[in-house]
Each structure stands twice: as structure tokens, then as C-alpha cells.
Amino acid sequence: MNRRTLCWVGAVLVALLIALSVFLVLKAKPYQEEVDHGPSPAAQANPYLAAEMFLRERGLKVSHAESLSVLPDIDPRRHTLLLFNDRSRMTPRQVEQVLNWTRAGGRLVFVAESLWDEQTKQSNDLLLDRVQLHQSLSKDLKDPPKDLEQDPFPKLTKLYVEDEDAPAYAGFDTDFHLDDPKNLAQAWANSGKATHMMQLPYSLGSITVVTDAELWKSQTIAQYDNAWLLWYLSADTDVTLIYNSEHDGLLTLLWRYFPQAIVALLALIGLWLWHIGVRHGPLQAPAPSGRRQLQEHLRASADFLLRHNGQQALLQALQQDVLRRARRRHPGFDRLNVAEQWLALSRLTRQPTRAISQALSPVPNQRLSSAEFCRQVAHLQTLRNTL
Structure with a gap:
């Protein structure tokens, strides 16, 4: 093949490449696609991360802890303590420590964790018993009388605020009801049948008891007026949120990030056990059953x-x-x-x-x-x- 022929072949190839490029430019259309990778590791480790970010956006200083060990370092004046952790192991000494902190001017918000037992006259929630509020199941309450105007949202909890015509709506769990037998509460919020939030003064501070805190988790805080209610309870104060973070164990993390290494390690251990279990030397032959020597x-x-x-x-x-x-x-x-x-x-x-x-x-x-x-x-x- 001479040089002239090679030039013609090269020119044809270049022309084909140019034509293919023009075709792709004319036919290709850019588009955007959003890929949902799920919650971030920080959101998975902190169920109240969205609540913390919302309060920070409102200018509040927010911190969180996993136990009450930080309480002695918190100044109760102009401070809100949110107890959203499991308190089943809370001791009487810790209960007294929290109440003393509240008496000194702190705002306390906690979740009622146990039902009132009429026979024993107590519940398994020491803190709830100390503030003399009772929790029961909503299904055990009598049906309320039918008003002339039917409640359009009987499953939502309504909070009426001073100087506001319309109530705020919150998504509390309606399966539970708070009762105030001593008439200590000064504010409360009800659904169509039950009461789900009560607020009462406590010396220089205040105590707010709610039936659950699920409405302030990342999945539900954006619904209704849930976020506004959390801000309303902690407005103009610093906030400390106490809850138990669920961390993956070491074995779970190792299996998640190093499965091949763990399988190889288990195989090596199995081979080592097989090696040390192998018999060294020949088996001893059993003695013949016909031996009957007197000696x-x-x-x-x-x-x-x-x-x-x-x-x-x-x-x-x-x-x-x-x-x-x-x-x-x-x-x-x-x-x-x-x-x-x-x-x-x-x-x-x-x-x-x-x-x-x-x-x-x-x-x-x-x-x-x-x-x-x-x-x-x-x-x-x-x-x-x-x-």
C-alpha cells in the first residue's frame, strides 16, 4: 500500500469519527438523577440529629449526652434538659439530683415510661411518681361526650397558646394518657380523647411530661407542628439532650467491613483444630479376644x-x-x-x-x-x- 492510499484511508477514518461525534452531540441529552443513599452515619447514630439541627438554626446552643453524669456541670438557669433516654435503671439518688437541678431554675422535659398501678399505688417510673402524675392507656378512658362540632383531627394533639386563635398540632402517640390527680399542671395538650403533655411549675423551674418523644425523631419531626413544639418548650435557653446512642458492636463492625478476613481466619482456625486433632502414629491393634492365659x-x-x-x-x-x-x-x-x-x-x-x-x-x-x-x-x- 503506497503513501497516497494511506492518506485516503486516514482521511476517511477522521471523517467517520467527526460524523460519529456530531451524531452523539445531537442525540445525547443530559439529565439529572438523584440517588438516595439513605440516612448518613451521623443520622443513624443520632435519632434526634434533625431536632438538634433545627434548634441550632433557631439560635439555641444544643449539646447531647448519654447519661446524667454531665448534670453537675450544667447551670440550671436558662437551661432545658431533655430526658429522652431509657430511665428504667434510674436510681432514687439520680431522681433527687434531677429534681434539685429543676428546683434551682432548670426546665425539665421527660417521657413518662410506666403505667400507674392502682393496687400498688405506684409505677415503675420513679421520676413520674415524684411529680405525682399518672399514665394510663387511652383505651381504658371513657368516651368523651359528642360536641356539637366534631373534632376534625381527633388523632392529633392540640396545644392552645395565648394570643393565638388556632392551636398547634403535634403527633403524639394517642395510645397513652396523662392524668393529674393533684391538679398541679398549669398547661396541657390533648387529643380527641386523651392528654399527652402536661406542664407544671417546680419551685424556680418547670417540668414538662410527655407520653412519648417519637414525634421529635428525624423521621417525624417535620410533620405537623412537632418541630415548633420542641422549640416552644426550650425557647430562650441552652439545651442538653440526654439519650442512649445505639452503637454497633465490634463483631458487627468487623463483619461489615472485613468479611473476607473473618472467613479466612475461621478457616485457619478450623485447619489448626483439624491438625492438632490428627492422631500421630499408628493405631494400637485391639487385643485378640481369644487370650485366656493363666499367667x-x-x-x-x-x-x-x-x-x-x-x-x-x-x-x-x-x-x-x-x-x-x-x-x-x-x-x-x-x-x-x-x-x-x-x-x-x-x-x-x-x-x-x-x-x-x-x-x-x-x-x-x-x-x-x-x-x-x-x-x-x-x-x-x-x-x-x-x-
Whole structure:
């Protein structure tokens, strides 16, 4: 192929590329697409993150904690404490600490956590009992009388504010009801059937009790007037929000970010356990069932007696057997003293009296060595066999 032909081929390719580019430019249309990646890690870790951001936008200073340990460092004047955490383990000392903080001028907002028990005259919520408010189920209340004008929003909680014609609407859980048997509350908010918020003065401070705080979580705070109500309860103060954050455990985080490494580690552990469990060396063949040698039975019986009765019992049995045979060979053997018995045995067995005395001496309590035990048994067997 000559140079002129190559130039023509290159020109054609360039023309095709230009034409393809023009076609794509004319046909391609840009567009925008939103991809929802779900809540951010910060929102997942903090269910009240939207509430905190809303209050900060209104100019309030907001902080949060996971326990009441921060309470001594909080100045109660012009400060609001939101107790949205689980208080099932709250101690009487902590209850008194919170109430003293409120008496000094703080605003306290907390969630009623337990139902009032008429039999025990108390609930499992120590803080709720101290402020003398009761919580019950709305289904246990009597149906309210039918007004001439029907309530258009019976499931919403209405709060009437001074100098306002229309009420504020909040999305409290209508399954629960707050009762004020001592008539201590000065403000309250009701749905069509029950009361879901009560506010009462407490020395220099104030206490607000609500049936739930779900309306102030990130998923529901934008509904109705939920956000406004939270601001209304904490207006012109600094805010400390106390709740329990749910953190993922170490194992959950490891499995989420390093699943391959965990699987490999488990496989290595399994291989290591299999390796140490492998038997080293050949298996010992089972003994044949046809063995019936008398020597083996005698040895097994002797080992059994030695393990269970000890050396002393075996030696004493041999000594008694020697004396029993001596009585049969020598009439009146029992009437002789020990020295005369040894002399008689010496004549009968033709053994020296020293060997006889060593063999028939009382068996010591301490354990004999294997050599000494075998020697003692051999002497006694020799005496017994010669009688």
C-alpha cells in the first residue's frame, strides 16, 4: 500500500469519527438523577440529629449526652434538659439530683415510661411518681361526650397558646394518657380523647411530661407542628439532650467491613483444630479376644490387689500363710514365743533365723521401694514353699 492510499484511508477514518461525534452531540441529552443513599452515619447514630439541627438554626446552643453524669456541670438557669433516654435503671439518688437541678431554675422535659398501678399505688417510673402524675392507656378512658362540632383531627394533639386563635398540632402517640390527680399542671395538650403533655411549675423551674418523644425523631419531626413544639418548650435557653446512642458492636463492625478476613481466619482456625486433632502414629491393634492365659489373669489379679489394697495387705497375707503352714507342721507352734517360733521355722525350712525375722517382722506403714517389696515377697514365698 503506497503513501497516497494511506492518506485516503486516514482521511476517511477522521471523517467517520467527526460524523460519529456530531451524531452523539445531537442525540445525547443530559439529565439529572438523584440517588438516595439513605440516612448518613451521623443520622443513624443520632435519632434526634434533625431536632438538634433545627434548634441550632433557631439560635439555641444544643449539646447531647448519654447519661446524667454531665448534670453537675450544667447551670440550671436558662437551661432545658431533655430526658429522652431509657430511665428504667434510674436510681432514687439520680431522681433527687434531677429534681434539685429543676428546683434551682432548670426546665425539665421527660417521657413518662410506666403505667400507674392502682393496687400498688405506684409505677415503675420513679421520676413520674415524684411529680405525682399518672399514665394510663387511652383505651381504658371513657368516651368523651359528642360536641356539637366534631373534632376534625381527633388523632392529633392540640396545644392552645395565648394570643393565638388556632392551636398547634403535634403527633403524639394517642395510645397513652396523662392524668393529674393533684391538679398541679398549669398547661396541657390533648387529643380527641386523651392528654399527652402536661406542664407544671417546680419551685424556680418547670417540668414538662410527655407520653412519648417519637414525634421529635428525624423521621417525624417535620410533620405537623412537632418541630415548633420542641422549640416552644426550650425557647430562650441552652439545651442538653440526654439519650442512649445505639452503637454497633465490634463483631458487627468487623463483619461489615472485613468479611473476607473473618472467613479466612475461621478457616485457619478450623485447619489448626483439624491438625492438632490428627492422631500421630499408628493405631494400637485391639487385643485378640481369644487370650485366656493363666499367667495374664494372675498378673492382672495381683495388679488389682496391689492398686486397691496396697503392699501391706499383700505382705501380711503371705505372713499369715507361712504361719498357718508352720502350725500344721509343728504342733503347739502357737504356744511358743516369737523367738522360739523363729527357731522352729529355721529347723523346718533350714533358713537362717535372720532371714526369718526379716520376713515375719511387722510390715511398716510407709511404702516400700519396688526392689525391697520384691525381696520381701521372695523371702516369704521361699518360707511358704519349704513348709
